[in-house]
Amino acid sequence: MGTTSTVTLGDGTRTRYRLDGPDDAPVLMLSNSIATTLDMWDRNITDFAGHFRVLRYDTRGHGESDAPGGAYSIERLGRDVVELMDALDIDTAHFCGLSLGGFIGQWLGIHEPDRIDKLVLANTSAYLGPAPQWDAKIIDVLNAPDLTEIAAGFLCNWFPDQLRADEALVGPFRDDILGMRVTGLAGCLAAVRDADLRRTLPLIRAETLVIIGEHDTVCLPEHGTLIADSIPAAERVRMPVTHLSNVEDPTGFANAVFDFLGER
Template sequence: MDSAIITLGDGTRIRYRLDGPHNAPVLVLSNSIATTLEMWDDNIADLTRYFRVLRYDTRGHGLSDAPPGAYSIERLGRDVIELLDALAIERAHFCGISLGGFIGQWLGVNTPDRLDRLILVNTSAYLGPAAHWDGQITTVLDAPDLAATADMFLHNWFPARLLADEALVSPFRDAILGMRPAGLAGCLAAVRDADLRRTITLVEAPTLVMVGQYDTVCLPDHGALIAASIPAAQSLTLPVTHLSNVEDPAGFVGTVCEFVGVG
């Protein structure tokens, strides 16, 4: 299907897309900060062999609305639940990368009845200190454009060999340059204020923590802490930087399918 829009209870419009067989188990994909649902494009053909894949533009991103003000991980998590409710999806597997992984942890703690398996990719339970994020928020809101911010994100996400691949990198750059500063700042505030280190001990869902060996944003130690904190968690390290599904699509999809028990 083409993408569609739902309107949440607070009036925010969220863009989503569903692909795959109607009778297959649902897998929700939640993107990293400063990306759109297109970040999963190269994974969809393989994943839809086994799943009904639901992806969406996080509040503040892509074609979803970007209301002003600070967002919270709770608000972003409730966006997912409202999306599932609107589509009459009772339970789903959830896979979130980076910011999407923060959202997945919140869902695991607060809505265990809606999750089957939880996959947390290149993420953290806490990324302080707050002053660092305050500085980024100020930069985003005050800069004449997001060119410097785009450069920062791209260098955090991709190793040098992929940064040189303009065909791969340019859609990610364009997505950042097209973002509304208020939406990016709102999600940066959500990361700033999130600290799930204690509460994730309550996650009951079988959980896979996928770590990037060379990740300089969500360090391998961050993934190790999550895996050690969630009782039903296991971890796996891929030889990648931050966007595992982009840098190693086959390894990413294979790991997801093996964990869920398909393929």
């Protein structure tokens, strides 16, 4: 059985986390997409927790973690990871981040290389500008009477048509968005708006796997290709999926991660 708890970070923000798997196994940290919670990884835990000590968490502004007001930054979100690892006495970990989690993973690889063993960057980008489109999204979020339309937009970007028809699968994701605090969603949208890691990607020295969704309309295939081409020790795998590759094809996702980490 896994354990769920919270830690309080240096700035007073409470962060929810969950641990699954053997205490003495290598740590695999999972970092989720914007507008999702740590439950995003539920379809992967049976596979991963058989081989790793799996640590997942609600990103600042999401789920049961606190959602302070104001713009967040990728640096702040990355330092949240380091503080969480420190609180749990974890010196190093494999890190797997998808979408926003992939931005965080890139930052960690650049700025905290001694804390990262191997790095998996899934369905992500080093830059998603220009800024005005994100300003408009932030205004929409802050002014919306509720997040119903915002949720519909996310689901269309995340899942192909046939999966969106599966309410048992998609419903919990919709509910997570509808339950978000607008300060948290706006804060993380600002972090994406301001992030540009393209010039510093070559500083990542960790062995890196870049997972590219062939049908991803958020983080385009060429975005993943740029990341893989820029990191010296990177390899890539293309999956015939949209954006949430770990949900759309959990077996294919797990196989790619296991092949890379070599822990099966």
